[in-house]
Amino acid sequence: MEIARLGEQPLIQRLAATLSASLGPHADVVVGIGDDAALVRNAGVYQLLKTDQQVEGVHFQREWAPPEDLGWKALTVNVSDIAAMGGAPSAALVSLMLRPDVEVEWVDAFYRGLAEAAKAYGVAIVGGDTSAGPIVAVSVFLTGVPALDGDGRPIPLLRSSARPRDLVAITGSLGGAAAGLRLLQRSGETPGCMAGEGDPLTRAFLRPTARLQEGRLLAEEGVRAAIDVSDGLVGDLQRLCLASGVAAEVDASSVPVHPQATNCFSAEETLSLALTGGEDYELLFAAPSEAVERVRARVKVPVTVIGRIVEGTPGAVRVLDGRGSEVRLDGPGWRHF
Amino acid sequence: MEIARLGEQPLIQRLAATLSASLGPHADVVVGIGDDAALVRNAGVYQLLKTDQQVEGVHFQREWAPPEDLGWKALTVNVSDIAAMGGAPSAALVSLMLRPDVEVEWVDAFYRGLAEAAKAYGVAIVGGDTSAGPIVAVSVFLTGVPALDGDGRPIPLLRSSARPRDLVAITGSLGGAAAGLRLLQRSGETPGCMAGEGDPLTRAFLRPTARLQEGRLLAEEGVRAAIDVSDGLVGDLQRLCLASGVAAEVDASSVPVHPQATNCFSAEETLSLALTGGEDYELLFAAPSEAVERVRARVKVPVTVIGRIVEGTPGAVRVLDGRGSEVRLDGPGWRHF
Secondary structure (H helix, E strand, O other), X not given: OEHHHHOHHHHHHHHHHHHHHHHOOOOOEEEOOOOOOEEEEEOOEEEEEEEEEEEEOOOEOOOOOOHHHHHHHHHHHHHHHHHHOOOEEEEEEEEEEEOOOOEHHHHHHHHHHHHHHXXXXXXXXXXXXXXXXXXXXXXXXXXXXXXXXXXXXXXXXXXXXXXXXXXXXXXXXXXXXXXXXXXXXXXXXXXXXXXXXXXHHHHHHHOOOOOHHHHHHHHHOOOOEEEEOOOOHHHHHHHHHXXXXXXXXXXXXXXXXXXXXXXXXXXXXXXXHXXXXXXXXXXXXXXXXXXXXXXXXXXXXXXXXXXXXXXOOOOOEEEEXXXXXXXXXXXXXXXXX | OEHHHXXXXXXXXXXXXXXXXXXXXXXXXXXXXXXXXEEEEEOOEEEEEEEEEEEEOOOEOOOOOOHHHHHHXXXXXXXXXXXXXXXXXXXXXEXXXXXXXXXXXXXXXXXXXXXXXXXXXXXXXXXXXXXXOOOOEEEEEEEEEOOEOOOOOEOOOEHHHOOOOOEEEEEOOEOHHHHHHHHHHOOOOEOOEOOOOOOHHHHHHHOOOOOHHHHHHHHHOOOOEEEEOOOOHHHHHHHHHHHHOOEEEEEHHHOOEOOOHHHHOOHHHHHHHHHHOOOOOOEEEEEOHXXXXXXXXXXXXXXXXXXXXXXXXXXXXXXXXXXXXEOOOOOOOOOOO
């Protein structure tokens, strides 16, 4: 069977099974394959480990992705996963595949953007690898430190910690990045909505911000379940629910949509972008209402309750409209293969 | 200017400059860009960090690289760099780009080979990322721990520690992997020399062994300068010399060539493969003669003195024949772009 038919989640389950059968349990692995980042112990010190890639033709096109932005984003998407574990990033390596005809100035600009993000998030870029290839692709590897409790034990935000009666909440707004991607792909379709440097939607897609401080505050305020919205709200909530063995309901009318998106797309399109668009890198979390309130009091960005965790088929997510009817979706979000 | 014209070493110097200008010195980085692996300090614990990639069409062809072997090699080349720092590997992440038409069985076999290597080297594979793309490419990210002295300080093997009057020595033999690659690329040209599972040259290329115990012993026995031979003996020795601000002379007749290579290639070709072929993943090191002797007494694989470090233009490497005349080479080794 071809990978395209199998799909990404079954692929990951399959490779995790291959690896676990071959390797057996490893004493130093606290959280392995299947969460936003891995958590390991090394000489008594806890560490988060993460890798995520940006591939030309899949995640970006060189025609519309300026190299500075690509460098920024390549690191940011990894920092976002460390944030979704409640941790802080430390050091990064950069594995870069380059077409031989790429201009040196392009590479310089890419590294400037990367360095800018590294500075913003407090990351040391300590090495990497370069290779020729038919496209441009970058894998960033990032280490981080988890939040610790008073006894020095890690208190990571996990996909598997959601419980029935938890509220489901989200930082910031959704759909901006997906709207920006649409503008980049078919720029100029809607009057007044053009992709460009000054456009907030374009910027939401090309220059996302990792919710680093917010993730740390979540961990400190007793939240235990979180995931970052990279593939789409519904799809990522499904993953969180599946890992936790629970289901969820989302109130569509509560979902905070990017304010600019409503200017460029219909209400229905905007909601669809917010529910399934992905790449906003907001933090989606589940916690008892008191914890959500404590978070809300401390976090600077808006925190919106959008639904609740319920008992039910693990991984099942229902999106409800104002009358309690289920909203039908084209799909849960981004398909990797 | 295009990357292909610039070349890999100037590219790395350029990106290191961009990054260092933007980031400034980072207190926790002991060894940054420019050695076999980075050495950082995290909460008082020293750690090695490394990434290296295998790209279809550049490092391998799917037609002749069995997926098990590719999985094995993808991890091994990274372990080799940890070995070249005198360290031990800990945890790995795997960033995999797959063509959507790749068969699931291929991916299963790839992960089996990866798991086999992980078991052999004591590595925990704790996560990764998958993406679609036009080719198959894999970046492995590996953490490790450096050897420590009695006071708990790291004693890494560095490219920058070679000194005039050090001997230059190598573990194992050279040229086997490059010979194997030639057989894979034009199989059947020489009678009795066919690429295949049972052929030791093919195996040297597809299933290299990282000199992990040997690297550790080098560090313990007071060796301070080493590099693994990934791009070719001469090229890698040039790098070691450049980083150390020294030059080197190699006695061509002393270079240990892979015994099987001489059966399939002329003496001249075999020497050329050994000097510039690369991918043997042997450890090339420079040390005073007493340290070389101590290493030789403890290491199980052959250790051969092949030359000496001298004063001279930093990075200059002369290869001398039996009469002391300089051997002319087509090039120093593998070109990345």
